[in-house]
Amino acid sequence: MNERRSGHEYDEDLAVVARRQPLGDAERSELDAALAADPTLRIAHEVGRAFDDVAFVRPGDEALIARVVDRTHRSESRPVVARRWRSAAAIAATLLLAAGGAGAYRAGILLRVRRTPAHDIAPTAPRLQARAGMNGHAEAPASVAPAAAGASPATQSATQLKEHAMAWTGPHLGSTRPTRPSSSARPAFATAGPSEQPPTPTPPATASTPDGDVTAADLFRRAGAARRTGALATASALYEDLQARFPAAEEAHLSHVSLGKLLLETGQPQEAEHHFAIYLAGGPGALAAEAAFGRGESFERMGRAREERQAWLELLRDFPESIYAGAARRRIAALDDLGLGPPNPPGDVPAGDSANSR
Amino acid sequence: MRAVATRAVTGDDRARCTLLVALGTVLLRAVRGVLGVRHPDVEDVLQESMLALCSALDSFRGDCQTSHFACRVAIQTAMNGRRRAARRQRTTPSVPLEELAEMAHDELSPAELLTAARRREVLRGLLDDLPAAQAEVLALHTMLGHSVAETAAITGVPINTARSRLRAALGALRERAGADATLAEAVRGEP
Numbered sequence: 001m002n003e004r005r006s007g008h009e010y011d012e013d014l015a016v017v018a019r020r021q022p023l024g025d026a027e028r029s030e031l032d033a034a035l036a037a038d039p040t041l042r043i044a045h046e047v048g049r050a051f052d053d054v055a056f057v058r059p060g061d062e063a064l065i066a067r068v069v070d071r072t073h074r075s076e077s078r079p080v081v082a083r084r085w086r087s088a089a090a091i092a093a094t095l096l097l098a099a100g101g102a103g104a105y106r107a108g109i110l111l112r113v114r115r116t117p118a119h120d121i122a123p124t125a126p127r128l129q130a131r132a133g134m135n136g137h138a139e140a141p142a143s144v145a146p147a148a149a150g151a152s153p154a155t156q157s158a159t160q161l162k163e164h165a166m167a168w169t170g171p172h173l174g175s176t177r178p179t180r181p182s183s184s185a186r187p188a189f190a191t192a193g194p195s196e197q198p199p200t201p202t203p204p205a206t207a208s209t210p211d212g213d214v215t216a217a218d219l220f221r222r223a224g225a226a227r228r229t230g231a232l233a234t235a236s237a238l239y240e241d242l243q244a245r246f247p248a249a250e251e252a253h254l255s256h257v258s259l260g261k262l263l264l265e266t267g268q269p270q271e272a273e274h275h276f277a278i279y280l281a282g283g284p285g286a287l288a289a290e291a292a293f294g295r296g297e298s299f300e301r302m303g304r305a306r307e308e309r310q311a312w313l314e315l316l317r318d319f320p321e322s323i324y325a326g327a328a329r330r331r332i333a334a335l336d337d338l339g340l341g342p343p344n345p346p347g348d349v350p351a352g353d354s355a356n357s358r
Numbered sequence: 359m360r361a362v363a364t365r366a367v368t369g370d371d372r373a374r375c376t377l378l379v380a381l382g383t384v385l386l387r388a389v390r391g392v393l394g395v396r397h398p399d400v401e402d403v404l405q406e407s408m409l410a411l412c413s414a415l416d417s418f419r420g421d422c423q424t425s426h427f428a429c430r431v432a433i434q435t436a437m438n439g440r441r442r443a444a445r446r447q448r449t450t451p452s453v454p455l456e457e458l459a460e461m462a463h464d465e466l467s468p469a470e471l472l473t474a475a476r477r478r479e480v481l482r483g484l485l486d487d488l489p490a491a492q493a494e495v496l497a498l499h500t501m502l503g504h505s506v507a508e509t510a511a512i513t514g515v516p517i518n519t520a521r522s523r524l525r526a527a528l529g530a531l532r533e534r535a536g537a538d539a540t541l542a543e544a545v546r547g548e549p
Contacts, residue, residue, distance in 0.1 A: 012524065013505045020503060040525075040532045047531065048500045050477035051391060065382030068401060069375060072408040224470060254472060 011038065015045045019052055216242060216249035223255065232266055253279065257287045260294045264301065273298035289315070289322040296328060305340035359424040367415045377424075378408050384425045385411070385432040391501045392436035392485065393443070394478070403439040407432040422511040426504075430512050433497045437485055480538050481531065488527055495520055496527035 011034040017023065018031055035042045223238035239259040243252045256279035263272035276294040279285060292315040299308035312328040319325065359380065365373035385407045389400055411431045418427050481501060485493045491513075498509045510520035 010506055010521065012499065012521075013507075016499070016503050016505050040528050043532050043535045044500050044528050047477045047481050047535075048503060050474040051481075051501050052503075061383065061386060064401065064404075065379060065386065068405045068408060069378045069382065072378060072405050072412070073371070073375065075405070075409065221473065224473075251472070 011041055012044070015041060015048070018045075019048055214245075216246035216251040219245070220251035220255060223258070227258070227262060232262060235262060253282055253285065254287065257291050257294065260291065260298075264294060264297060267301075269298040269301035273302070289319040289324055292319060293322075293324040293327070296331065300331070305335055309335050309340075360420060363415060363418065363424050366412075367418075374412065378411070381411070381425060381428040384428050388429050388432035388497075388502065389436045389439075392433060392482065392497060393440055394482070397443070399439055399443055403436050404432075406439065407435040410435050421514055426508065426512040429498070429502065430494070433494060433502075434490075437490070437493060437497070440482065441486060476538065480534055484527070484531055484534055488530060492523045492527040492530070495523040496531070499524055500528070500531075 011031075014023075014027060014031050014034065017027070023031060035045060219238050219242035223235045223242065226232075226238060227235035236259060239255045239262070242249070242255050243259075246252045256275040260272040260275035260279070263269070263275065273295055276291040276298060279291040280288060280295070285291075292311070296308055296311040296315060299305075299311050302308075309332055312332050315322070315328045316325055359377070362373050362377045362380070366377045382404075386400075386404055389403050389407060390397075393400055393403060407428075411428055414427075414431055418424070481496070485497060488496065494513060495509055498504045498512055499506065504512065506521050506524065507517055509524070510517040513520060515523075
């Protein structure tokens, strides 16, 4: 690590400042030079930024803190003042968290501003709506109910989707596809919420090929890099290669959503729907709500109103709290208004929070 | 804050309550950083951190900010909690996919989400293996974004000591990063 004493005592500190606030031109140049010269600093910076991506302040934290403060107090055996303590904790938590939350929100916006063009900042609000529960494990949607509860709707849905995916005989991906502008408002990634199921052991992410030199992670990373640079055909080919060579790897499973979105953006909704269906057929996953939304969009692009309506209904059934629920309801209503739904809409749309929109 | 902490040390229940609530977000952020946002032990470890903070207040001499003192207590408690959890569950997935649900950045692709999650796990895994002093400095600086000077003040050591610990920890991080595909680019210096 090279020391630089112009603006900050150490390069490490400059990297930390860059994570907190936008740098001036001179500082940016200084940091870029330091990162270019020092691999250790680069790694530390990249890893640190990965932590910046996580929202450490979440809705419901005030209640969580008040609850834990109360428990902490009770564990210290001061029953006489417990009630007063609890009330004071709740009031203080509300006041302090309101102020702290606003600051954290601004800080979050700032982080996003650094990485995101200004016109892309608007979808921040749905990101907050997508989060449920106070501690990340207290609430679980029906879609990820433990298997012991019997065949959940999500499980049934997964079975149906698996059959659908297996029966699919659509055209294979071509290597070169015409591109078109992506849809105007891409939804934020979200899932139905936390799962109460224990983490499922996954195949080693670095499983190597028989020739031992390419890994699933390599292919996943290269495909993502190609997609980001606009080499969509290359990205598609790499995702397909990943799925063919490492069918059991977690990267291959996730790549069905990535490839589905890519295909949707490049005007291939039928192929996109196939990949979203494959992902969903694997059972509840971290990107399941995203995949369910992609299926609905795919059918919409194909003009298959009946299947589209069914896809939205499944999304509402399996991910009622997701940020896509509002969009799904609106789309069902639009289909019904246009007479593209069932002859007599059966009133099968689950009621939900109108705030759940993207 | 320091005045509240002083009153809390003397046994003022209301002051202690106010202090814990005021420091709750600091404690929670540190706990979530070390354990992971959706780790099932977050709430329990938060309570442990609060209890540890109450116990440690007597020894707090005001050498650093109260929030920094609390942060240090929480990191140490959370690192212990993480080691306990690791013993309970020997096999952990290569990437905590449940964390992907926390990152609703519409500008990040699934691949980028996975990469960021992996990078966090690389560092968290390193916290388990490094000597405690180095792990603490690494968590404070790289994970929570404290400067070297702040890290030194929090841990109560001279700046040069904090920096040498950080350099040792980052050296270990670099070594580990060489074996991780998502960080290999950074090792090689690719954009």
